[in-house]
């Protein structure tokens with residue numbers, strides 16, 4: 001591959017790149033937010049969230065003044081909430097240490113919370129015109145085919161080889177477009193099922209020449225998924241429901257939830273719910289109607305969550321002690337939309353809102 005490859009790829013990009021909001025004016029703030037959102041997330045969802053985000057926090061200054069609770073709420077549904085917390089931390093750090101101006105030096109950008117090699121490369125090249133590669137999964141896939149790489153693509157040595165190849169081919173003019181062109185090409189043409197017949201750089205592709213496209217990239221064996229059974233209960237008292245905020249060192253720190261937890265061996269979901277309420281908030285509850293079962297995935301876990309309504313024995317005054325939460329309390333059901341919940345609990349709330357058995361209770365309280 002050579003300058004001809006670079007020229008052909010950029011020509012393809014100029015003719016075929018999608019009109020995405022953060023490409024219209026490539027400010028470091030906009031590129032940064034979009035790149036963090038795009039990790040593990042489909043592009044059409046990113047476009048939606050990006051628009052809402054920019055309305056609420058149009059610049060670094062407005063973000064640096066934000067409350068974490070509001071940022072998490074805006075992020076709700078995108079998952080991987082550490083990304084949102086890191087964006088906020090980084091905005092405050094830029095405000096504090098760089099006088100509110102996005103740093104231009106690669107090492108400074110890389111040092112921001114939540115910013116890895118890839119994101120730093122994307123911001124440096126797209127917003128500041130620096131010749132830094134931005135190697136994401138798309139780029140790894142494309143180059144593993146172009147180079148017909150016979151080693152697992154996620155191994156450090158493979159990544160380094162690809163990074164060096166990108167750096168070699170990167171033009172001094174338009175380095176940001178070059179990085180985006182490879183990613184866009186990986187998303188639209190050299191995707192998991194590549195469209196080799198429509199490929200603008202086919203002539204440079206060693207895997208195509210060697211008929212090994214179907215074997216590239218070489219991936220490490222997938223980690224086994226783990227199944228978990230959980231239970232949660234919506235405790236209703238006096239027309240209000242109990243929620244609590246997760247601890248900083250917990251999974252989904254800072255998000256809200258209904259108390260509950262893992263079902264232990266030999267327990268029924270109802271027994272687990274009674275135990276969890278006792279352990280977490282020191283309340284003796286009575287499990288009531290089963291609302292639904294919610295299934296969701298996070299990292300390599302596949303969770304099945306049994307969801308109940310529950311109440312206190314007659315006459316018991318609710319005085320929860322929050323042993324496993326930062327804070328908590330009873331709130332009106334209609335106020336639940338003011339809090340950010342992890343996916344499973346959010347789905348439970350959505351289910352209750354859509355089911356006539358519960359909609360009156362949730363909307364009219």
Ligand code: SF4
Pocket residue numbers: 142145146189190191194195196197199200201202205207208213
């Ligand atoms: Fe990808 Fe096929 Fe083009 Fe090779 S020929 S770069 S595998 S789309």
